[in-house]
Amino acid sequence: MSIAPFNPTLSLLHQPETTHTAEPAAPETGPVRAAALRLKGVEKSFGSNRVLRGIDLEIPAGQFIAIVGKSGCGKSTLLRLLVGLETASGGDIAFEDEQGRKIAPEARIVFQEPRLLPWFNVIDNVGVGLGEGVSREEARRRAEHVLWEMHLRNKALDWPASLSGGQRQRVALARALVSRPGFLALDEPLGALDALTRISMQQLVARVWRELGFTAVLVTHDVAEAVHLADRVIVLDEGRITLDLDVPHPHPRKHGDPELALLEGRLLSAILGTS
């Protein structure tokens, strides 16, 4: 079996845990081809409601960007445009590879609700992420591998209804990542979780992003979460970008870092309009 380039890094994912058996054979998939995004003058209206009013944004391949802003400012709408669930009323959205060629990457999205099929067990839910045209055996093999990465291998045959909220969201993340997408959108994926689960899920998201290297766009209402995870945070207000802030601190980041707290303060006053 040839070892795909990303496999050596994958072994880092395995934090030794006594309950964990050996890593299942890694599937022979290509490396993640992270996608860069270029948005020019993107507009979106619902009837007379102008939700997005000219968004210009360039996201380099492999960047982790967070979008924050008041409720109803158009964050979800922007994400849905990016993954093709809505079409823009104006402007242009393009995905490019590292050489600047236009591509149509596999774009995935994780919502606040896990949206698992209740009548499929965990491993078959993850298999849905591979789309059609993959044999059931192959799908199970690859799903098993991602579940192992998410420390969920022993839940593979359980019904979603028997999982905790955090576990369900991990399954949803596994489903989104099983096809090794180049782009992942996250719409408040941790919004419904309790504080402790949130922290461990943040660590998980940071870890898989570092190790798989896809481009990530995270919408969150939690400024601390944005600063903790992202390379860059943008503030959206009434359909426009009002602040674009780099977070150059190295990963992994500590919760309660004073420098990050400073950034949090700046973001909060930008969102609330008190700067």
Place this chain on the structure above:
Amino acid sequence: MTTVEFEAGRSPARSTPRLLRLPRPDRARLLPFAVPLALVLLWQAGSSLGLISDRVMPSPAAVAQAFWSEASDGSLGHNILVSGARALAGLAIGGSIGFLLGIANGVSKLSEQLTDTTLQMIRTIPHLAMIPLVILWFGIGEEAKLFLTSLGVLFPIYLNTYHGVRNVDRGLIEMGRIYGMSNGSLFTKVIFPGALPSIFVGLRYALGIMWLTLIVSESIAASSGIGYMANNAREFMMTDVVVLALVIYAVLGKLADVIARALERWTLSWNVAYQR
């Protein structure tokens, strides 16, 4: 665990009736039969003491006797088979039409606009009110009974299938689309399983209507079947056979419901509401 509990409290256990001392799962299974059993015993006692006239209501023993005499000459088995076949055929035809219409109208706006209003209008006519017309159309042969039974089961299945499809979580359908499901697998993996609990509600409701329609149409026009057996017995004042027919309807109805429930429990095992 429960048995240990019962053994621990030994002195009260001695005074509790036998049935209540059984391990809990068995008790739960047997308890529902306690009331019917008591009623039958009361009924028998009433008949034996002469409180209930034989003409009004034969005793359970007489009904059992009737069962035996009808069963031993094979006519009972034959009648049950005939009625059962009619019921199943009606369910198959009416159920399939209702199911297909429900699915079509649930997924297709065009189909819904075309047929839903018509179906809702026909639905408001009590289907048994069509008996005179049906007899004019088909005479009193099998077609009439098949038509009425099919018509009766069509609407509950249609309505509940339609309702089930329309109420499938939009988020799940959107998820299916994101992951590139074709229309076919969107249906088999998302829409149909999502609608299934509601379809089962329709099925169980339809089973009730199925027996009802069959009883009525067999009493009006038939030369075999349980309804015919009862009606025939009425002409000869054989109350015991009439009551026997009622008992058999009750048993068949219960049987159909038990089968539907088992099917439901088996196919919906993912649903916490159906887990034991």
